[in-house]
Amino acid sequence: MLYGYIGTMKTAPGRRDDVVAILLADVDSLRDAGCESYIVSVSDETPDTIHVMEVWQSEEHHAASLQLPATKAAIAQAMPMLTGDFTSQGLDVVGGLGVSAG
Amino acid sequence: MLYGYIGTMKTAPGRRDDVVAILLADVDSLRDAGCESYIVSVSDETPDTIHVMEVWQSEEHHAASLQLPATKAAIAQAMPMLTGDFTSQGLDVVGGLGVSAG
Numbered sequence: 636m637l638y639g640y641i642g643t644m645k646t647a648p649g650r651r652d653d654v655v656a657i658l659l660a661d662v663d664s665l666r667d668a669g670c671e672s673y674i675v676s677v678s679d680e681t682p683d684t685i686h687v688m689e690v691w692q693s694e695e696h697h698a699a700s701l702q703l704p705a706t707k708a709a710i711a712q713a714m715p716m717l718t719g720d721f722t723s724q725g726l727d728v729v730g731g732l733g734v735s736a737g
Numbered sequence: 738m739l740y741g742y743i744g745t746m747k748t749a750p751g752r753r754d755d756v757v758a759i760l761l762a763d764v765d766s767l768r769d770a771g772c773e774s775y776i777v778s779v780s781d782e783t784p785d786t787i788h789v790m791e792v793w794q795s796e797e798h799h800a801a802s803l804q805l806p807a808t809k810a811a812i813a814q815a816m817p818m819l820t821g822d823f824t825s826q827g828l829d830v831v832g833g834l835g836v837s838a839g
Contacts, residue, residue, distance in 0.1 A: 655832075
């Protein structure tokens with residue numbers, strides 16, 4: 636079952652684009668970790684907030700990715716710019732366009 | 738600028754999978770309408786609820802897709818099974834894996 640994840644993170648004022656750059660710096664490497672889709676978005680309606688939508692081959696792939704050295708380094712780099720306000724939800728992907736299977 | 742959209746729709750009890758089937762019935766045709774990603778998910782944490790994550794070539798492509806006969810027919814077919822409880826948010830996609838550009 637493909638695993639979906641949606642989440643938001645709030646940044647210190649004016650640091651949103653710095654954190655976006657960290658999130659996107661090494662995005663192609665996520666594919667090797669079992670990531671099918673990783674989409675980073677912002678909105679004028681939610682200032683200093685980053686929205687992430689992800690699809691992974693499994694929940695275990697997502698969990699394992701958080702333990703990768705590159706991921707840990709990115710989190711450590713971003714953390715000082717984050718306020719600690721996060722939202723997240725795990726989802727069971729049942730199908731769609733742009734992912735391998737339902 | 739790629740346009741992102743996240744939303745939820747609540748269904749009448751037990752009708753969730755019927756509505757999922759409608760949403761996924763013709764998903765490949767969305768590509769021709771400018772859709773890069775269209776992911777349908779569910780969660781045990783949110784019963785009778787369908788989560789949709791979308792990426793479109795532009796906000797205008799998304800808006801135009803809602804006027805397509807196939808889309809209108811799908812909405813008409815699903816509507817009697819929906820409670821009217823929707824959430825949605827439009828987003829500016831700044832990059833990621835699995836979409837064409839930031």
